[in-house]
Each structure stands twice: as C-alpha cells, then as structure tokens.
Amino acid sequence: MTETTFVEAIKTTLARAMREDQRVIVLGEDVAEGGPYLATAGLADEFGHERVRNTPISEGAVCGVAVGAAQSGLRPVVEIMFIDFITLALDQLVNQAAKAHFMSGGQLSVPLVLRTQGGAGQRNGAQHSQSLEAWLTHVPGLKVVMPSNAADAAGLLTTAIADPNPVVFVECKALYFRRETVPDPPEPVPIGRARTLRTGNHVTIVALSRLVGDALEAADRLAADGVEAEVIDPRTLVPLDLDTLARSLRRTGRAVVAHEAVTAGGFGAELAAQLQAAAFDYLEAPIQRVGAPYTPIPVSPSLEDAYRPGVNEIEAAARVALEWGQHDAEPWDHGAIAPPRKTP
C-alpha cells in the first residue's frame, strides 16, 4: 500500500496506461499544463505534446475528436474540466459516441474515456459545482463510473481505459486532496461491481461518490444507538450491480439512496425504482432519497453549506426508514421540488 490522494491516483494511473499502451492519448483544455486540479500534471513531460494534447476551449469538437480517434484505433482519455461544461459536448457524447457501435451494426467501437469532475463545496457557484451524472445514465451505449476513493479511482480508470465502450468517468473535486492509501500497483476494479463497505442488518445505505464517506459517518452515528447500517457504494451507475444492492435490501427491508445531485430526476430515483421492484415484498418502509434541493447551487458559504446533502441528511433519512410505522414519521423531504412562487 502507498499513501496518495485521489487526484494523484488519477495521474499515476494515466501515466501507467500511457506507458503500457501507445494508443492511449490524453486531450483536453490545459491538460499539458496539468489542469486546475493537477490531474494530468507532468504527463506532457514524460509523453510529449503529441500524446498529451492541449485543446482550445471547444468541448464539442474536442469530445468529437476523441470519438473519431477512438473509432479509428486510439484509446483517448478526454478531459472535460468541469462536468457543467459537458453540456457543450453532449451532442458528440450522446449522438455519436454512445451510438456508433450500435448504428454501425457492431462495426465500430468507441474505446473512449471521458474524465470529468463535479460536486459543490468550493463556493464555485451554479456553473462549476453540479452533479449531472444522471443525464448520462439515460443514454444507452455509455457506461458511467463514479468512484468514491483513490483506490477505486485507480482501479476503475485502468478498467475504463481498457474497455471497448465509451466510459464517462465522474470524479468529485471535494475528494481530490484527502490522504488515502491505495494498493501498489493498483488493483483493477471491474466496471459493474458494487462494494459493500460496512455490513449491517437494519438499514441499507446506497451512496454515490462523496456521499459514501458521509454514509459511513452516518452509520457510525447510528451504531451509537445500536443500529447496524449496511453501506454500499455501487461505484458504477451503468452497468449497475443491482444484485448486490437488492440482496442487502431483502435482508434489511429498509433503504436510503444518497447522492449530491438534485434529488428530482437524480440517479437515486432510478436506484429506488429498481430496488423496490427487486425487493418489494421485503420492504418495511418506503425507500428514502437523499439529494440536493431543487435549486441551482448558491455561492455564499451559508447557502452552499445548507444546500449540500451530507451526514446529517443521510442519518435523518435512515431514521425515517427505521422508524416508519412506529409513529407519525414524515417522509424525508430534503430535495423536494419547491412550488413555483406566485407572481405578485
């Protein structure tokens, strides 16, 4: 094991992949300079500017270049600096990358990794803080990966680069700089396998990305009251390891699904729908969702802190699930859609 950070693990894994396979190239805005979080720092020194390509601020074309290169034999890793800017690349990702294999009757494949990062917490405001992964899970042909720690990031990135399909690799800026330990060399993590981080028989907490750590902390708090929470990180959203999640829920009968994205239309909705169908007869309570409220992300510290879901919300949602039917428990409503204000 070595000590590292999430962002270091990304960089080390990219370098390893580029050393092992000449077809791997990295492209994106400022990648040769390392980017704002230094995820690609030093790569240009080792591999040169032909393989580590700085691009203009042209997300659409850059993503399309990566798609074209992937279907022509390279293994591009393209960086979209903030997931908020993926809006500009969606045509290439959704209409080209996701469908090329299918529309060509299997002739083409697009072994592309699109790295990006999301999440709030740095007072960056509504256009640099979003969690938009659910949009991508709606598009057949894309795989969507969302690691919650450095070891999984390294393992999943290795697997994603080797995958013959377009993989959207969603990192979280708030996780980048914590000290963590990872196996050396990193162990590849299969795409489509969840990880159970803590076992328990009373409630299942399914959490994504940054909320995994918060779920573990919430589980500690619940344990103080004798509640055993099981915490599971799906790690990949598409394909989803529903079996692991449903098996747990059939045992506990209660579940919380938690992510930082806006609750409405978030991936938690899909998780809840799939889980209730797979474990309906075992449910003791409605599946509780934790996510962000239905507002854009504010800048002011007091507002952003109130906006971001975390340990408190997960704990509260778990208690609602646990106490369901015992008294007049209210359904958890953090993230409820605010009614539109009446015009005066």
Add this chain to the structure above:
Amino acid sequence: MPASALDADTARDLLRTMWRIRLFEERVAQLKRTLQVHGLIHLSIGGEGVAAAVCRQLRDDDAVYSGHRAHGHAIAKGVPVDGLMAELMGRESGVCKGLGGSMHLVDAERGFMGATGVVGGNLPLALGTALTQHLKGADAVTTVFFGDGAVQAGHFNESINLAALWRLPVIFVCENNGFAEFTSRAEHSTVERVGDVVAPYGFERETVEGSDVPAVYDAFATYLDAARAGNGPFLLECLTFRRRGHYEGDPEKYRDPEADREWARRDPIARFTPVDGETARQIERQAGEEIELAVRFARDSPFPDPELSAQLVYAT
C-alpha cells in the same frame, strides 16, 4: 483552364459511379413512396459529380465521413449497393444490419466511417480519425463531406480552428448547394462562400463548380497529394445543387423553377461526356441492372431478429 488529369478509364469509371448513384437514389425515391425503404431519406441527385470525383481517388485505408445526404458518398467509396439497399430497406443483410439506416451508414472495411444525422456532427469525428492517421505516421488521409448548412454550426467553427491548429491531414469537402434544409444560404449567413469562412485560419482552399467533374477531380487531386505528404487541412468548396427536396416528401414550397431549369442543364451526368453515346447508354443500363439486383437482394433478406438491438448496445 489546363487539361484535366483524368484519363479515359478513370473518366469512364466516374460516369459509371455517377449513374450508379443516380439510379440507386431514383430507385430509393420510388421505394420510399411505397414505404419499402424506411426513415428520413435525403437524396443527392444533381450532386453525384462531387462524390464520384473525390472518392475515386481514395484508398480503403483513407477515411470518409459524410452527413445525412450520404448514399452517393458511400457508393463512390466502394460500399456495395446491395448492402446499402438492404440497409435502407431495414434488412439483416444491410451494411449496418438494419440498425443504422439511410442517415447512419458505415462500412469500416472500406473506410466509410460514417454518415450522421446531426448536421455538422461528423466534422470533429473526421479530425479524430485524421489525428489517428497522423500519430500512426501513415500517409492515409481523411475526407469529410458536409453541406453549407453545417457551416453555421458551432462544431464547424471549432473543428476548422482545431484542424488548422494541429495541421491535420484532413480535406473538408463542402457541397454548397445553397440550401440549409428549406432555407437559402442568404437567409442563414452573410458570408456567401464557405471558402471565405475558413480564410482567417490560413486554410488552402478552392471553390469549384461541383457538376464540373474534371474540375472537382483535379482540385481534389492536388489537395490529396499534399495531405498524403503530411500537409493540411484543406477546404474544397463545390458549388452544387439539390435537384430534389431536403428529404423525400419535402413540400418544396421554396423552389425556384428558374434555378431548377438552369441546374438541369448543368447536371453533372448530362455535361460529362467522356465516352460516345452508345457506351454511355450501356453504362447506364448496367448500372440500372445492378440496382435492380440490389433491390432483389434486399427483398430476399429477412428483417433482423428483434433481439439484435439489445446485443449491440455495447461492444465486448
């Protein structure tokens, strides 16, 4: 004007290719009326000269990208017409097994890397293939066809900047037919010539008449040689005409009968006479027979099994 580099055999080939495209598309138009071909169908009748003159010079390892009006480019690049017809008719024996259809034709083995239904969506893909060719150190090149309607799309402007910046071996072939869907170019842009749009990027560029087959051939040949030597990018703007609607079924209320008459006279097949009349008729007849065989081939093919879709969402 200097004599064309076209030799007699090549010229004959070009005529043959144009007839194959013309008769394929006329047959497709008929089949569309009886709903035997499926989906939105965009024909290139009147513009066959560009596809023929460009693709005749390319090898299988040279890549071609096209847009939604792609049948001609595919045929000219060597994609078999039976597989194309079967694709349009939604059959299992189609080049894309019936999953792509008219707007998403692909034949990777022959370097036909793909049509796309999103106007301008193919431009950055072509850059990606050209980048791959460049990094592999091969002399293969990429050609991308697009219409003047794509020029106003963001992808176009991003792509020409990037192609120029990275000096990619890509040849942009713009078929400027003066129409973006139902609307004239004048209503979409104050810049009449696409060559002028790329001028600030330092592109080598030329505008030719698209129905003048030797002119297209020669202009493209120059750029092709240069691109093989590692130079690029280039823009060849071919002024052409869409003798049918934007798609089959287009009410075509915008058409100008005067222009229709003018371009009927400038039709690329009518004005290209490299062989005597009898030989030309024979070429036309043979092309027609080939297309009929393609229709029969497609009709004899089954529709794909409903399970096929789920099998091809992801590569394994």
